[in-house]
Amino acid sequence: MKSILLTTTALVAFAGAAAxxxxxxxxxxxxxxxxxIDDNGASDATRTDMFFESYYDLDIKASAEADNGVSVSVGFDMGSGNKIDYNDDDELEEQGRSIGDADVTISYNGWSLAVDQAGIDNLFDDDDGAQDVMLSGAIGDITVAFTTDLEGxxxxxxVGGTMAGVSLTLTGTDNDDAGGDAFGIAGSYAMxxxxxxxxxxxxxxxxEDDTSVGFSYTMDSLTVGYTSIKPGKDGSFGDEWDASVKYTAGALVASFAIDETxxxxxxxxxDLGGGASAFAAMHDKAGDANDLTAVGVNFKF
Incomplete structure (x- = not known):
């Protein structure tokens, strides 16, 4: 990240007298x-063979902090093109938002209030509708966050924290996939x-009432993982499962995963160094329509 420091007068309109x-x-x-990329026409039915995609994403953040500890920041996101999300949902993600979309955050004493119209994820599931405001902070060792969309x-x-070595996270919403109330709890324990x-x-x-149990175990450069899933209220453990192996050696990280289908x-x-990295991904999923092959280079600055 490159940073340019300005005098207080340069951002007086943004910071105000308090800063x-x-x-x-x-x-x-x-x-x-x-x-x-070859995504078997998932992004465009006319593109059933290999095609090229390029993108850029530029984030600009201005911040001001007063002597009393109150800080204000505003962020702008500009970009173009499409980035392949090869290690998550395998979809092309359009980059950049309108320069008029701004993320403003006010922080004090470990608490932050962020305002970003339709730009904040639902904390239970980021597919369950965008939120406009988020208040987050900590009460002792417990972290808390709350979001809302007043129009909707x-x-x-x-809520997250650690008790007796167990990391726990509780999430909830009044707008799940079916438009109703939902909550979830997740925990992990490292030995x-x-x-x-x-x-x-x-x-x-x-x-959608999934329950899962699993583990991961690291042996030098290898990490193996397995998760057994009970899908839905009437499912059974093992009806769905995920297994994975990850290998790390210097600049190389390689992984293999398989599931019940x-x-x-x-x-x-x-890692090529200097913020650059190369990748290759092959996803062979149930049915040909979801298969993906992608190779490329990304650069962070």
Missing amino acids: ADGHTSVTFSGSAGVAL STSSYE GDLTVKAAMSDESDDG DATTLIADF
Whole structure:
């Protein structure tokens, strides 16, 4: 990240009199990349063979902090093109938002109030509708966050902490996939190289009430993981499952994953240094329509 420090008078319109005796700054960061992709027409029915995509994403953040500890920041996001999300949902993600979309955050004493119209994720599930405001902070060792969309009369929350070595996270919303109330709890416990985890959710659609238990174990450069899933209210453990192996050696990180449908994922990332990295990904999923092959280079600055 490159940072440009400005005098307090340079951002007086942004910072206001309260920050006149403090300091202000502007930072620029972002990423760019190019990829050769075959997604079997998932992004465009006319593109059933290999095609190129490129993108850039530029983030600009200006901040001001007063002597009394109150800080204000505003962020702008500009970009173009499409980035392949090869290690998550395998979809092309359009980059950049209108320069008029601004993320403003006011912080004091460990608490932050962020305002970003339709730009904040629902804390229970980021597919369950965008939120406009988020209040977050900590009460002792417990972290809390709350979001709301006043126009849509929806909200979500997240509470996290550690008790007796067990990391716990509780999330909830009044706007799940079915438009109703939902909550979930997830926990993990690390014992040296072994980490065990469990999670459950209670949603307004009983078919979405997943429960899971799993583990990950690290052996030098290898990490193996397995999760058994009980899908829905009437499912059984093992009806769905995920297994994975990850190998790390210097600049190379390679992983293989498989699930109950025999869908397989093979990903390799190589750090080229200087903010650049190369990747290759192959996803062979249930049915040909979801298969993905992608190779490319990304650069962060």
